[in-house]
Amino acid sequence: MTQDNNSRREFLLAGLFAAGAAVGCSPKKDVFEAGAEPGVQASGKKVKLLSVDGKVIEVDEAFLKPVPELPPVSNSEARLGIAGKKFVMVIDLSRCKNLRKCQEACDTMHHVNPGQHWVKVYPMQDADHTSPYWEPTTCMHCDEPPCVKVCPVDATFKRQDGIVLIDSDRCIGCRFCMAACPYSTRVFNWAAPDISAELAKLPYSCETSVPQKKGTVGKCDFCADMTRKGELPHCVSACPNGTFFFGDMNEDTVSNGSETFRFSDLIRDKAGYRLMEDLGTKPSVYYLPPVSRNFPFEPAVDSDLKNKL
């Protein structure tokens, strides 16, 4: 953690120097040259770059350094969320054929315990004579989250960007949130998580939800680390049928990676809805009804899913 902090500070300092150069306070030596590895000589070949304040600047090619991977934010920063954002997901039920690639990607990236899943895919049938369909669920990231309401120690919390996360270093394992959640979203680490020793040793990050800890609750985190980088959650990019759309409600756009829609248009035109609206939980996940389906409903073939329909 200390190392992380140091590298973060260096990174910020480098940024400050760069900004200083850009606004034109002229040190004797080019800041890029000053910041270069010892022994690197100017090649004389210049590259044009856009500075942080929007000016075009020229830098010698030899002094260019790749930007280091952004260090993870601290857990107190992770509690605040990203200002000005309101993340939202749209799941198009007409596109889901229960491939469960979303589930696989999520399980892999979050090291979810075998047998448990944060993304679930349910066979649903609303009434005897209505058509069955597949319904993937994530955490609904409710705007009135019942889980957050009941948590006695502020271990699960709602951020300004709408994401509901868990601090596993805080969770006391009372499981009240699991009883309170009507969407059966939350899972519990009944035993020590099935992960490598190196992974288990890492400090816990609220945004990656890794590593999970024995005796604490886990759930879908909308891949808060990915959204911070401006990338799509793993389930969204893993779905070959583009079932999941993710985006920012304030920008009014959602994307599944290859297609991008105006969120408000999509919801209006395709009659989007949310699950269990009557409970007043105000989910951030919207569903598009399974009409004009790309795939017919086929009951699951896997042996573990058979007989359970």
Next chain:
Amino acid sequence: MENSNTLASVKIIHDLLPQKFGTKGKVFIGVLLAFCLVGLFAYYRQLRYGLVVTAMRDYVSWGIYISNFVFFVAISLVGSLITAVFRLANVEWSKPLTRIAEIIAVAAIIFASLIIIVDMGSPERFYFLFLYGRIQSPIMWDVIVITTYFFISILLLYYPLLPDLKILLRFKEKSGKGLHKLYKFLGSYWKETPQQIKLGDKAINILCITIIPVAFSIHTVTSWLFATTYRPGWDSTNFGAYFISGAFLVGAGSVVVAMYIFRKAYSLEQYITPKHFEKMGRIVVLLALLYLYFNINEYLVPAFKMKKSEEAHLTGLFAGDYAPLFWFAILTGMIIPIVILLFKKGRQPVPAFIAGIMVVVGAWFKRYLIVTPTMLHPFMPMYNVPESYHHYFPSWEEWAIALGSLAGTMLVITILGRIFPIIPIQETINEQHETVA
């Protein structure tokens, strides 16, 4: 006249001084200790491997630990009923039962707190409740009121004990060195000056008044742990009153059981008389009818509507997997005791004792039925999860811990009954004087 009074006092003191355990008592203690030790070993395994040693999984995430907790909170309410409500209502006959009731209350509330820690996935973080507590969470309300109730109950056990401690201090030979030291530590400052008596009475009165709302709070808040969620079977506006009526019933039943056992074990036939069983029997019948009334509300009103979300839950209880247990709890916990105790003959010590046991056993299973079946009927289907997630039957570790906690409660009650006079001596003497005069 004067002479007979003093004789009576001597006899009362002689009869009511704490008695050493006989062989039966020692065996009883040994058995209880054995249960506690097995429970401790099971808890060690749970600490080491995690809650995976229980049968709880993601759907049934609350099991017998929680229902046991509700049971303990329920039974502890009796302290406030017998001691406070009856005292404020000037009920004279209940006086010999007050200490039994308070001892049960203290023992049960101790184990309620312990069992809730046992249920935690990360018990080493227990202090987080005080460090990061969120007052908006019903769990915090429970922590606050249970702690308050614990201290009021302790004081309500302690203050009326002071005059008795003064008597006990006169019998150093009989009580032995260790106990004498304890009595001295607890009560040597009590000189029975008029001022002290006045203060003591005032303190007891204040405690009796404050314990009633706190007692209502502990069980109402405990019911809200369930009623503040959306789940079928829990989503009820009736839950607070339903829980309180059930709590008074199981508490009164447990007092009848304890009365009978203490009466037998310490030969207290002259102090706990058939009259007491007669009166307690009437109270149990009244409370059982009240609880039955709330049960009818709680089950039959939703069953009339049969909302889709409630349907699987209710049919499961009435005619499904849980039907045998459900009807057992209704019959044993309410109907049969009502039938027994409605008749004068049923309120004799032995049948009343049997009815009391039925009430307590029925109540334990009733709490189990309130917690578990609901968790097996979530709103989303149970699908694509390991087979073990579909059912719940407690593992041996859970049974061992639950039984260990029940044994622990009985152990605390037994030990307190060994250390302190189970029937208030001074009050009995005073009462004797009044009746003779």
